[in-house]
Amino acid sequence: MDRRSFIKKMAAASAMMAASTMIPGIMFAHEQESLISDLQGDIEWKKAPCRFCGVGCGVLVGTQNGKAVAVKGDPRSSVNKGLCCMKGYHSIISMYGKDRLKSAWVRKNGKLVETSMEEALDLVASKMQDTIKNHGKDAVSMYGSGQWTIPDGYVASKFMKGCIGTNNLEANARLCMASAVTGFLTSFGLDEPMGCYEDIDYADVFVLWGNNMAEMHPVLFSRLLDRKIKDGATIVDFATRTTRTSRASDRSILFKPNTDLAVANAICYEIINNGWMNTEFVTQHVNFMSGKTKMGYGLEENYKFKDEATKIDFEQYKEFLKDYTPEKVSKISGVSVKDIKYMAALYGDANKKVMSLWCMGMNQHTRGTWINNLVYNVHLLVGKISSPGNGPFSLTGQPSACGTVREVGTLTHKLPHGVVMKEEHREFAAKIWGVPVSNIDPKPSNHTVDMFRALDRGDIRFMWIQVTNPMVTMPKLNRYRDGALKEDRFVVVSDIYPTPTTEIADVILPSAMWVEREGLYGNSERRTQYFEKMVDAPGESMSDTVQIMEVARRMGFEKQFAYKDETHIEEIYNEYRKHHEGKKHNMAPLEVLKNQPGAMWPFVDGKETKWRYNSKYDPACTKEGFDFYGKPEGRAIIWQRPYEPAPEEPDQEYPFWLNTGRVVEHWHTGSMTRRIPVLHKAMPKAYAEINPADAKRLHILDGDQVKLTSRRGSIVIDAMINGRGNPPEGMVFVPFFDEDLKINELTIDAYCPISKQPDYKKCAIQVEKA
Numbered sequence: 001m002d003r004r005s006f007i008k009k010m011a012a013a014s015a016m017m018a019a020s021t022m023i024p025g026i027m028f029a030h031e032q033e034s035l036i037s038d039l040q041g042d043i044e045w046k047k048a049p050c051r052f053c054g055v056g057c058g059v060l061v062g063t064q065n066g067k068a069v070a071v072k073g074d075p076r077s078s079v080n081k082g083l084c085c086m087k088g089y090h091s092i093i094s095m096y097g098k099d100r101l102k103s104a105w106v107r108k109n110g111k112l113v114e115t116s117m118e119e120a121l122d123l124v125a126s127k128m129q130d131t132i133k134n135h136g137k138d139a140v141s142m143y144g145s146g147q148w149t150i151p152d153g154y155v156a157s158k159f160m161k162g163c164i165g166t167n168n169l170e171a172n173a174r175l176c177m178a179s180a181v182t183g184f185l186t187s188f189g190l191d192e193p194m195g196c197y198e199d200i201d202y203a204d205v206f207v208l209w210g211n212n213m214a215e216m217h218p219v220l221f222s223r224l225l226d227r228k229i230k231d232g233a234t235i236v237d238f239a240t241r242t243t244r245t246s247r248a249s250d251r252s253i254l255f256k257p258n259t260d261l262a263v264a265n266a267i268c269y270e271i272i273n274n275g276w277m278n279t280e281f282v283t284q285h286v287n288f289m290s291g292k293t294k295m296g297y298g299l300e301e302n303y304k305f306k307d308e309a310t311k312i313d314f315e316q317y318k319e320f321l322k323d324y325t326p327e328k329v330s331k332i333s334g335v336s337v338k339d340i341k342y343m344a345a346l347y348g349d350a351n352k353k354v355m356s357l358w359c360m361g362m363n364q365h366t367r368g369t370w371i372n373n374l375v376y377n378v379h380l381l382v383g384k385i386s387s388p389g390n391g392p393f394s395l396t397g398q399p400s401a402c403g404t405v406r407e408v409g410t411l412t413h414k415l416p417h418g419v420v421m422k423e424e425h426r427e428f429a430a431k432i433w434g435v436p437v438s439n440i441d442p443k444p445s446n447h448t449v450d451m452f453r454a455l456d457r458g459d460i461r462f463m464w465i466q467v468t469n470p471m472v473t474m475p476k477l478n479r480y481r482d483g484a485l486k487e488d489r490f491v492v493v494s495d496i497y498p499t500p501t502t503e504i505a506d507v508i509l510p511s512a513m514w515v516e517r518e519g520l521y522g523n524s525e526r527r528t529q530y531f532e533k534m535v536d537a538p539g540e541s542m543s544d545t546v547q548i549m550e551v552a553r554r555m556g557f558e559k560q561f562a563y564k565d566e567t568h569i570e571e572i573y574n575e576y577r578k579h580h581e582g583k584k585h586n587m588a589p590l591e592v593l594k595n596q597p598g599a600m601w602p603f604v605d606g607k608e609t610k611w612r613y614n615s616k617y618d619p620a621c622t623k624e625g626f627d628f629y630g631k632p633e634g635r636a637i638i639w640q641r642p643y644e645p646a647p648e649e650p651d652q653e654y655p656f657w658l659n660t661g662r663v664v665e666h667w668h669t670g671s672m673t674r675r676i677p678v679l680h681k682a683m684p685k686a687y688a689e690i691n692p693a694d695a696k697r698l699h700i701l702d703g704d705q706v707k708l709t710s711r712r713g714s715i716v717i718d719a720m721i722n723g724r725g726n727p728p729e730g731m732v733f734v735p736f737f738d739e740d741l742k743i744n745e746l747t748i749d750a751y752c753p754i755s756k757q758p759d760y761k762k763c764a765i766q767v768e769k770a
Helices: 003-022 091-096 117-135 150-164 178-188 197-201 218-231 244-248 261-274 281-285 314-324 326-333 337-348 368-382 401-406 423-432 447-455 477-483 544-554 565-580 590-595 677-682 692-697
Strands: 024-029 046-051 058-064 067-073 103-108 111-115 142-143 170-173 206-210 236-239 251-254 286-290 310-312 354-358 391-394 462-465 490-495 506-512 521-522 526-533 636-638 655-660 688-692 705-709 716-719 733-736 763-769
Touching: 046 526, 067 091, 103 117, 117 462, 117 490, 117 506, 117 544, 142 150, 142 326, 142 447, 150 170, 150 401, 150 423, 150 521, 150 544, 170 447, 178 368, 178 391, 178 636, 197 218, 206 337, 218 236, 218 244, 236 244, 236 337, 251 337, 261 314, 261 326, 261 337, 261 368, 261 462, 281 286, 281 368, 286 314, 314 326, 314 636, 326 337, 326 705, 337 368, 354 368, 368 391, 368 636, 401 521, 423 565, 447 477, 462 544, 521 565, 544 565, 565 590, 688 692, 688 705, 692 716
Parallel strands: 142 170, 142 462, 206 236, 206 354, 236 251, 286 636, 354 391, 462 490, 490 506, 655 733, 688 716
Antiparallel strands: 024 067, 046 058, 058 067, 103 111, 103 506, 286 310, 521 526, 655 763, 688 733, 705 716, 705 763
16 A cells, blocks of 8 residues: 555544544444454445434445445435434444344254255245145235335235235334324325425424434434524424423423323314414315224224214314313313413414424324324314425334335235225236236235234234344233244244344244345335445345245245346336336336435426425326325315323323333344444443332332333333433333333233224333332
8 A cells, every 4th residue: 555545544544433433423333343454445335225213314334345344424315414313323233243143043843943044945935835725825924014125025015915815914014103104094095294304494393293303313303403503493392201302392392191182183273263274275175074983992802993984064173173172171181271372373373384293102092093183184274284394294213114014015905006905906916916816815804913913813823024023012012922932833033133033933034134135215205215235144144035035936936026136126126116107106216216315206207206285396286286186086184083092091000101112222122223332332221211209209219120010011120210301290111122121011902993003102000119
């Protein structure tokens, strides 16, 4: 190396190290020196979407000598503009844990034995065939993830629904985003946000509905803070506990669990009562509907529910809202009349652009569809929707919950385009897949909770789990773990590390992770992003796409999966695009995605659509102004939805609310982030956040062990008093990232009857000093 190159290399290394410790604006993986044993040779940088949450930050991954050694934010990405959160900056380290799965394992005589990938795939195929032969096609199932790439989910749907002919295909996004889906569908007829992240640059007010955005979506929250500091934008945190988001907001408003329904109706009452309604918009673009009430909570075995929409008029809706005056709702919710009026005035001010943002707080809710509808009601009443800075925006928690689960359709009732219940949608899919239309079952089978109940009952005998960890994440966990371990059940798990889910597996398949394979993700703002393979996967690991195709071919479906090894991702994506042709959902060509940090759909005439349903921005509109073309009349729906209580509330025996969620250091169940040393050291184990007054009354000090008990289970865990968050009296918060402290052994498996999404935010527990 000549002197000039040496000085340049050392200067670059010093800058990387300094930035890593000070900002970190770049993360050079010095925590694992084996990754960067020397700096000889150039580092090659290539773009990818981040592996973790649904924000979809663009990153640049640096590779050297066949390993990923560095990562930084992609300044070309409009999502994060070169910034990453602590998980993003350290993401590559998650690929190199010492216990990475590199070969297949098969359970023989009760013990897992290392075996070849060929033998394991043969066994998976033969077990599926035997189960179908002996018990029928609906005795097999596949449970995937919002971490699946778009090709993973597409081949899974084609395999299960088109070839085998079962709708027993679900994904863990049912646990996090299903209520957002049904909310969009019932209000607008089509899924996913009408706006995009660029709304942040125009909005004057941000109302956060039960979303600790500072920890869950820190990069986007930094954009809100930037607007607050530079332009005086207002941030309102409307939540059930005080968090870092609360402290950074202009106003923190706490409500009692489940009463967000009542407060949203009170805001609508105030808007109408004060003459703030955009009468012209409502008259031209909105219909009013009511649905069933007192639906139950899905706790019964084989529970079934179907909503029934009844058209009402504005006067009936106005009369309904009389039960939700601020004075009445204040008594229900604990929110002051002043704060209810304050929130309504923000939405009602014609001179302010308002953006509503939410995530699990609204979606993991036994009336999750309803609360989504109610927030849309607020925006529709004032006409603040589908335009820059005005809109309701549902955030997501996984890198491709939108792109793979919602768009590809890896839920029991869905197809890549449309639903299994409609004959024209089945015919459309069958033609592209090259299968008889009779192969596609017209009846949905089991949603996620029902799928695991069916495994417990024995209706399902075979389950293949990919890219998710349900033996940590399922509510009422003890039942479903015990069910998976019953005789005559066969469970296959594809993963990158040992987890509590691989512990119950009969076959473990080692998966390629992130940039060890080629793929695409779709983020919260309808942005599809491509990433190429940058490094080799360890051992016999292979992508989930290839695993599914290998099993399908072994089962006789070579024709449907005749993709070439070297071009299979391109072929799959091009086939998938056929399902979405047209101005309403056209996907960007792969070459476009290869050359830029993603593109939003609909992608029409070489341009992405930033705001849907507004003819000024959306070429799919067929009339001037607003056209909610997902509904037959082109009109959105304002739903009459009442307040109803949670299925389980604190009582004399179980006097505390339990609320669960995440922390900034870890992602979901921690199977990746807990193997990143700096993140694990920063947050080594879960804790129980307890209000100081409750702690004093129970003689509990910070760090003391406490026993939490529900009607379903109990754990012993350290107490945290006056930590980063503070629940109100009568509530305990516990994060779920710690597989050694499985808080979901306590949670209830009640769910929204419309979306079938469980409620992880509300159940009743006892608290005692251990």
